[in-house]
Amino acid sequence: MKVLLIEDDVSIFELIGERLAQWNIQVIGPEDFQHIMVTFKEEEPQLVIIDIQLPAFDGFHWCREIRAISNVPILFLSSRDHPMDMIMAMQMGADDFVQKPFHTEVLIAKVQALLRRAYNYQEAQQSDIEKWNGAEIHYDRAIVHFKDQKIELTKNELFILKVLVKAKGQIVSRDELMRKLWDDERFVNDNTLTVNVNRLRQRLEDIGLINVIMTKKGLGYLAVDA
Secondary structure (H helix, E strand, O other), X not given: OEEEEEOOOHHHXXXXXXXXXXXXXXXXXXXXXXXXXXXXXXXXXXXXXXXXOOOOOOHHHHHHHHHOOOOOOEEEEEOOOOXXXXXXXXXXXXXXXXXXXXXXXXXXXXXXXXXXXHHHHHHHOOOOEEEEOOEEEEOOOOEEEEOOEEEEOOHHHHHHHHHHHHOXXXXXXXXXXXXXHHOOHHHOOHHHHHHHHHHHHHHHHHOOOOOOEEEEOOOEEEEOOO
């Protein structure tokens, strides 16, 4: 596995590189912080870790650039602790957020969970099409078609949608979703799940799938036939 670490603090870069190398994960960095997409396209990493505060352009900029061409898992790593930073990161398509200073064990657990979820899940999922509310969900390509429109989902969005649709008509609790999604909920900020579900719901509404994912206050979420 190869991870692109977009971090300008050399000591943090080296620390993460050494720790992930112990798990046979190669860490690479950009040679030029103004042309990060060149490195991304050339190296084709399986995961990207981005700091928010960077030379030239911030991490949000590079997250947008990557998401425009790829669904690769993205993890933000930042000393900024304002809730809006996490919300912005998730809304732009990030999969997780770790605040500095961090425990390396937590970071490694999150990296492993993202890689396992993105690639083991991708290998295991069937190349079938599920029909739901007149839409076609292509699990192998992370695409939802509805009428003459389509959207591409991130790994988190696809995973959440599949869990909810497979349990159609039944309430899936937040705790169950977090356990399925992040493997170990101790490492999850509760707000992250809310942001991911809201983003998925908005993506579906953008192509005309309205009120197909319901929130049951105090209970969880429900995929319905509209």
